Amino acid sequence: MIFNPCFLIPCYNHGRTLLAVIDALQTDFDYPVLVIDDASSYPTQSIINTLKAPTMVHRLDNNQGKGGAVMAGLKKAKKLGFSHAIQIDADGQHDLNALPELILNAKKYSNNIISGAPIYDESVPKGRLYGRYLTHFWVWVETLSFSIKDSMCGFRVYPVGAVNQVIANNNIGKRMDFDIEIMVKSFWEGIDIRFIDIKVIYPEDGLSHFQPIADNLRITKMHTCLVFGMLRRLPKLLLRKKPKAEKLEHWSKQSESGTYYGMKFLLGIYSLFGRSVFKMCLKPILYYYSLFSKKSVRASTLYLQYLTEYMRKNNIPVTDNLTVYQHLLSFAETMLDKLAAWKGDFTPENLTINNRDVVEKAQNSPQGCLILGSHLGNLELFRALSQSYPELKINALVFTEHAPRFNAVLSAVNPDANLNVIEVNKMGPETAILLSQKIEEGEWVVIVGDRTSTTMSQKVIWADFLGHKAPFPQGPFILASLLKAPVYLLFGLRNESSQQAHFDLHFELFSSQIILPRGKREEALQSVVEKYAQRLQHYTLKAPLQWYNFFNFWTLTGNDDEK
Template identity: 45%
Template sequence: MPVTPSAFRPCVVIPCYNHGATIAAVVARLQPYDLPCIIVDDGSEPATKQQLAQLTGVTLIELESNQGKGEAVMTGLKAAAQAGFTHAIQLDADGQHCIEDVPRFLDEARAHPASLISGTPEYDESVPKSRLYGRYITHVWVWIETLSLSLKDSMCGFRVYPLAATLEVIARHSPGKRMDFDTEIMVRLYWAGTDSRFLHTRVIYPPDGVSHFDALRDNVRISWMHTRLFFGMLPRIPTLLTRRRHQSAHWAQVPERKGLAGMRLMLNIYQRLGRRAFNALLYPVVAWMWLTGSTQRKASQQWLARVREQAQTQQITLPNGLNSYRHFLRFGDAMLNKIAAWRGDIIWGRDIEFAAGSREVLQPQAGQGKLILAAHLGDIEASRALAQVEAGLVINALVFTEHAQRFRQIIEEIAPQAGVNLLPVSHIGPETAMMLQEKLEAGEWVAIVGDRIAVNPQRGGERRVCWSEFMGRPAPFPQGPFILAAALRCPVILMMVLREQGKLRIHAEHFADPLLLPRATRQQALQEHIDYYALRLEFYALRSPLDWFNFYDFWQLPPEKESGC
């Protein structure tokens, strides 16, 4: 029978093992909330037993020997259900949890009685770095095991269990009895259809705190748990993917928040663990993306098939190791390069260099800005490193996305003085040209991509494109960037930043100076410029096929009214 707010009966369950020095203070902090409290003594030493015996107003359950935190929690949950409670708040006995947040957790559980309510820890400087780093690894594994990013933290011991659903899962699956319990029960509840909801809560590690985490044995147990959960996930893939699609359809505004949180998480891992550790975590993350992203996976496979066909036609030798999984890996690497570029961590000479002749092409001219014509090929954000060799250079990137604001927000957080400025626009119009003209006249540069159709049609309901030969087939290209270049009447540079021989290499060439669209032959001239752009884009894409980051059917125009050349 579903729990209703009127039938909501919570209690507290505290597993305790040799926490005699802190348990009394924890119980005292709980008293203002008048909650029944069940303490499970997990075979503590006599000193702790003596402290527990002095407590009043609690139910004490004693295990004869140490069984592990998980077993103690499960014992407490079963006792709570037998006593008629519907929900149990789990708290640690060492005082690390912010007990003053109990009312918030209860309010959330009362509003969502069928969900598991859990904390998302906010740590201070007392947190051991080994614990912090281990959490990131567990986060990644949990995302893989659930094929979802919805479980924000599976290790926090401050949570509210819906007892009926939790005990049903325990009876069917016998989760781990020690430090592996918290994560496993959350994953198995998710598999069983119980959502988790998360609240931020402060967590401290007292300097004299008692830790029962056995670095060897518990890490082995946790590794074995993740192995079992991974193989348990495999037969559940269809169900999990169906659930994920339903969640995505229902939470229409989640992508913006999730994207922002994802960027912050990437940055946090990179800052704390470094690039080598991040790259190690990238493999399982990309495996999950590859398994669940069927549309992107098919687009990648289509792209690589077209590349092979065109390379054979042109008798070009392609790089080794071209496959869809490595394509996804390269995209993940490029995302990290994006963060590194924003932070100024891309070092000239070590990480990035000019291709032959490119530096001369990019030489700044006093009082004269340039238009950089780029594509979703390679690491164009790494052009940020140009500021290291050209002092005072400012590059403004025109971004066609409704979510551009989140990129700007992250940049302002991690690199407020970054030389690359994001300029989000929904379409290119006269006001766009006027804004960019001012920047060019100030000697700044403007970067724009010429390979992707805007999400929304132009004013008037038409999507203005030109079709041009690309990889042996006609593909749609936007007119807007080329019309804008003609309106600005400035030097236009074609630039790609490709990963070659272990480094990022900037390829730059003159495209037009200026780009002209004579009134009498406007359509013909526009088509010729776009044809040349497509030709050079193909040339660079064949040099580095895994740098192609258009993960959709590039040769198809979305079903909108179009005006073709």
């Protein structure tokens, strides 16, 4: 397919912002602009009448609604010979800096719908935000998929021929229900949908055509019909395959799932109704996820298999709740715990600190320390709760780019969430020097010891974990030896026996200083890593469902046989 697009702008009384949008498009792009005037009033019509080529205008005699205007524009685009229509709202809400990436994806995946997935600032009305996430939930149900990350954003590229066929085959809503319905029915007809992140703002004096009562009733009716439509298509939807074949990837390259994206919606539920209602909403989502998220289910199944084999071999009682569903549910609850902690909902009363004397000794030392954590339990919780102790400065090395949406939610909950975060994927000599300075100033540095480097995944030490050899990164332990500081272990585990949210922090001295002598460096490194693996295993057995490495932990990227 030859890529021959046009910009498609539906407009109803947005004359004040329309010209600025068109000027921005024509400054940076050579594509024609097609404006659909949805029977605007005279002031906007007079502005539209001033538009000149290469801008084209198609005027509707009667107001059709946004959906009607877009459908009229798609039909016009097909008649004019365009291959794709790049839909942009006339109100100026969308960040046009994202257009190059949107267009690049449309060229690469020419048969797909490419859509923006909004990242909002504080200007978004909270009522519309929470309503949006409720819509996300129903769309997941209607498609039996997390593929549609956002169904309401008007920043899209449509393949003109394919989408016009969807419109011809279906009765599509013409007003605020259009954006959602065209996504769901396109998905039903086999069109894959891809997303890029975009920033969206709501100007204080912005004009909205959303009618709360009429449009909400219209959307509710639409969702009811779509759910029944899903039931008729149930076998077909269950057999539908993802657009891209799965490959064994390094953990850092695995894209975040709909569970992360849905955390914004679930956070809203938690804020409004509390933890109990949150958990009720979470269960059906996680039940579906446990059935159809192949990568996570495969990783969880392998982990639980190794875990139970080890427990039986060592005469450790195996409980009935060691299932994939319960494992994923525990992970989702921990995501909420992270956000709730930053939100300030937890106090020291929610926390039991084991070995408090060890903590106080480390805190009172003029020299800082290195803390080795893991993806067992909730390391974020400790960093959040430490905000209650301003004299304690903690710096965390994290792979922040692995979950940009979750970090965006975290930052929205608490603007200070990323205050002392250092991205581990940018680790270099300057970072090591910075960390050394922080430790000299009495600060703490936290790094995880259970994930291989994003750039040097082959530099590992193999050690026993749950009865099988697993690769552990060399980096954290070499860094610890270079910093010449005390090393502690930290595990934050949720107390599952407590009715209220309660957590146990386990803080213990790992080594007063890790020394890797010349000539025996490899042997010393092997010994240190094995000791870490043993302690990690010890605490994993205390809280087996709080193991959150959802990839094949016992293999290197692309190599299942190397041990």
